[in-house]
Amino acid sequence: MNMPSSSIQRSKEAREAFFQRGQLPTGLVDDAILNSWQRCTAQHKSVTERVEYDTLARSGLAELLEASRTLMEAANEPLEQLNRTVSGAGYALLLTDHRGHALSAYRGSSRADRLVKQAFRQGVNLSEQRIGTSAMSCALSEGRPVAVSGPEHYLSANHILHCAAAPIIDPQGRTIGSIDITREHPLVQGSALSLVTQCAKTIERRLMAMLEPYLVLRLDWELQEPASDDMLIALGAEGELLGMTPRVREVMGLTTTDGPRGFQDLFDLRFESVVDAARRRQSPILGQAHSGLSFSLHPFSQQTPCLIQGSAQRRPVNDSPPPVPRTPDFGDPSLNAQTTLALRAMSKRLPILIQGDTGTGKEVMAQALHRNSDKHSGEFVAINCAAIPEALIEGELFGHMEGAYTGARRGGAPGKIEQADGGTLFLDEIGDMPLALQSRLLRVLETQEVIRLGGRTTKRIDFQLICATHRNLTEAVALGEFRDDLLYRIKGMPLSIPPLRERTGLREFLIGQCDQVTEGRRQLSVASLDILLAHEWPGNVRELRHALTYADVMAEDAQVTIEPDHLPMDLLRTTTTRSSPLSGRAVGTLQTLEWAAIEKAMAQEEGNVNAAAKRLGISRATLYRRLKQRKA
Numbered sequence: 001m002n003m004p005s006s007s008i009q010r011s012k013e014a015r016e017a018f019f020q021r022g023q024l025p026t027g028l029v030d031d032a033i034l035n036s037w038q039r040c041t042a043q044h045k046s047v048t049e050r051v052e053y054d055t056l057a058r059s060g061l062a063e064l065l066e067a068s069r070t071l072m073e074a075a076n077e078p079l080e081q082l083n084r085t086v087s088g089a090g091y092a093l094l095l096t097d098h099r100g101h102a103l104s105a106y107r108g109s110s111r112a113d114r115l116v117k118q119a120f121r122q123g124v125n126l127s128e129q130r131i132g133t134s135a136m137s138c139a140l141s142e143g144r145p146v147a148v149s150g151p152e153h154y155l156s157a158n159h160i161l162h163c164a165a166a167p168i169i170d171p172q173g174r175t176i177g178s179i180d181i182t183r184e185h186p187l188v189q190g191s192a193l194s195l196v197t198q199c200a201k202t203i204e205r206r207l208m209a210m211l212e213p214y215l216v217l218r219l220d221w222e223l224q225e226p227a228s229d230d231m232l233i234a235l236g237a238e239g240e241l242l243g244m245t246p247r248v249r250e251v252m253g254l255t256t257t258d259g260p261r262g263f264q265d266l267f268d269l270r271f272e273s274v275v276d277a278a279r280r281r282q283s284p285i286l287g288q289a290h291s292g293l294s295f296s297l298h299p300f301s302q303q304t305p306c307l308i309q310g311s312a313q314r315r316p317v318n319d320s321p322p323p324v325p326r327t328p329d330f331g332d333p334s335l336n337a338q339t340t341l342a343l344r345a346m347s348k349r350l351p352i353l354i355q356g357d358t359g360t361g362k363e364v365m366a367q368a369l370h371r372n373s374d375k376h377s378g379e380f381v382a383i384n385c386a387a388i389p390e391a392l393i394e395g396e397l398f399g400h401m402e403g404a405y406t407g408a409r410r411g412g413a414p415g416k417i418e419q420a421d422g423g424t425l426f427l428d429e430i431g432d433m434p435l436a437l438q439s440r441l442l443r444v445l446e447t448q449e450v451i452r453l454g455g456r457t458t459k460r461i462d463f464q465l466i467c468a469t470h471r472n473l474t475e476a477v478a479l480g481e482f483r484d485d486l487l488y489r490i491k492g493m494p495l496s497i498p499p500l501r502e503r504t505g506l507r508e509f510l511i512g513q514c515d516q517v518t519e520g521r522r523q524l525s526v527a528s529l530d531i532l533l534a535h536e537w538p539g540n541v542r543e544l545r546h547a548l549t550y551a552d553v554m555a556e557d558a559q560v561t562i563e564p565d566h567l568p569m570d571l572l573r574t575t576t577t578r579s580s581p582l583s584g585r586a587v588g589t590l591q592t593l594e595w596a597a598i599e600k601a602m603a604q605e606e607g608n609v610n611a612a613a614k615r616l617g618i619s620r621a622t623l624y625r626r627l628k629q630r631k632a
C-alpha cells in the first residue's frame, strides 16, 4: 500500500535529469512539481538549504488570523472531521492561507514525525519561497489538488515527507487557502488526494452558506447522473449572484474578474419564476444558460445528503419548506429502506399508506416521496380529512359546479382531486373520513374519474395517492368505521414511521435536528443530549422541534452549545424523574449513587447546571465533567 518503488524510482530519475543534467523530465513527475522546481531554481534556492520553522511574532500572528477569520470559521468543523479520519494513519493536518502560512495544524499522535511536528504549527511560514516544493505550495500555485512524495520535494531535508494538498477556492473564485495532509512515510496517493479534495469542497460549501443566501441552487446536467453538490450557486433576494462553487465557474467558462452579476446574466429564466417554483416545491426547474447548455436547477439544502434531517440553507426562500434531494434520507435505515420501496411502488402507480403516531413526520414523508417521484413536477395537494367539517369535505375533495349549493362559487370550482391531476394527492388522517365519502373516494380510485358536486360530466384524473393515518385501520374496519375494500385499495404499499423514541440512530437524528432548527448556529452539549436521549417524546418530531426551538430562544446569542438549563422544564422534569436510579430499587456502587445525586440535584434545580453544582457542593466544571463521563 506504500508508494510503489517504481514511482520512487521515477522521482529519483526525474531529479537526476533536472538537477544533474539540466533536462526537463516531463512525464516522470506531475507538471505542478516541475513548475515548482523551476521557480525554486530561478530563485537560486539550494537543495541542501536548512530551514528554520519560526512562528510569526504575536502581533503578526494576530493579523494573520484576523485576515483569515472567515476561512478558519468555515474550515473548523471539516478539519476536525478530517483529523478524526486520518490521525490513526499517522497524518498531520494543515490549513494555510493563500500564501502558505499555517493557520491551524493538527499534528497527530506520538509517532516520531519530528519534522512535521516542527513545521506544522500555527503562524509558521511554509510558502514555496521558504520551504521549496510541497504539495501545499503546488496546490496553491496550480489551483488543483496535488500529491508530492519524498524526493519530489525540492529540499533534501524534506525528502522524508509525503503529502497531499488541495486548494480552497472562495465563492468569488479566489484561491484563499489550502488543506494539506502529511506524514513521514509514504502515502496512498489516491485516498490522500480524495480526502483533501473532499475536505476543501466541504469548506467551499460552508463559505457559500456563510454568505447567508436567499436561495441556493444546485445545478445538474440534463443527464441521468447521480446528483452531486459540486455545482452550487448562491443568490440574494433580488437574484444577485453572491457566489458559486469553482465547478460552476468552470462549466460556464467564467473568470473571476468579468463575472456575471445576477441570475439573469447566466440563465434564460426569470429569477422570480425560479423563486416561485422553489416556493411551490416544483423541482427540478429546467433552465438554459446563455451559453446554450441546459441544466436542471434544484433548490439546495446545505447539509445534504439528509434534507429532512440536515439543515436547510440559513435564510431560505420565505415560507418554502426545506428542499428534498433525489433520494431522501431519514437517518433510520429501516425507514430509508421502506422509502426506497415506496418510491419503487409509486413508479408502478401503487398508492402508499403511511402509518405513524402523531408528529412522527407522516406529511414530511409524503412530501419527500412526492418530490422524489416521477410526479414531482405536478402539484402536491394535501387535505386533512379530520380537520374539515363533514359537510364541507365532499365539496373540498370533488369540487362543485356553479349553483350546486348555496354559497357555491360562480363558475364552480375544482376539488382537491382535480387539482392533483398530474401530481400527488395526500389524504391525511384518512381514518377519520366519513363512511359515505369513503364510498365515493373508492369509486374515484377505481374509475380514475371525478364528477363535481352538481355536475354530470366526468373528468379523467391521473394522480399519485398517498394516505396517512395514526389509526389502526384494521381495527377501524373491525369496528365498522372504515370500509375494508377502501383499505385494500389505498394500502398498495404500507409504510410505517416509528415513534421517535424507537428510531435507530436517534442520537444522530437529535444532533441533525438541532443543527437544522438552529440553522447550524448551536450544538447540543453532552448533558443536553443525554436528557433528550432519555425523554419519551410522546409528541415525536414535532415535540422535539418545539423543544429545540425553545432552547434556541433561551440560549444567549453568542452561546454555541445548548445546555440543560436552556431546555423546556417539563422535559427535564419527566426525564430526570423517570430515569433517576433513586426512584427505583436500591443501588449499589458509589458511582451510581453519585450519578443519582447529580440527577436529583439537576431535577431540583430544573436543569440549571450552575445551581445544581452549588447544591452538590462541586464546581460547575466538575459537574460538566461528571455529566460527560456518564455519557461516555
Ligand SMILES: Nc1ncnc2c1ncn2[C@@H]1O[C@H](COP(=O)(O)OP(=O)(O)OP(=O)(O)O)[C@@H](O)[C@H]1O
Residues within 6 Å of the ligand: 307, 308, 309, 330, 356, 357, 358, 359, 360, 361, 362, 363, 364, 365, 428, 470, 541, 542, 545
Ligand atoms: N424528518 C423530519 N425532519 C424535519 N422535520 C420533521 C421531520 N419529521 C417531522 N418533522 C416536523 O415535525 C412536525 C410534524 O411533522 P408532520 O406534520 O409531518 O407529522 P405528522 O405525523 O403528519 O403529524 P400529525 O399526525 O399530527 O399530522 C412538522 O413541524 C415537521 O416539519
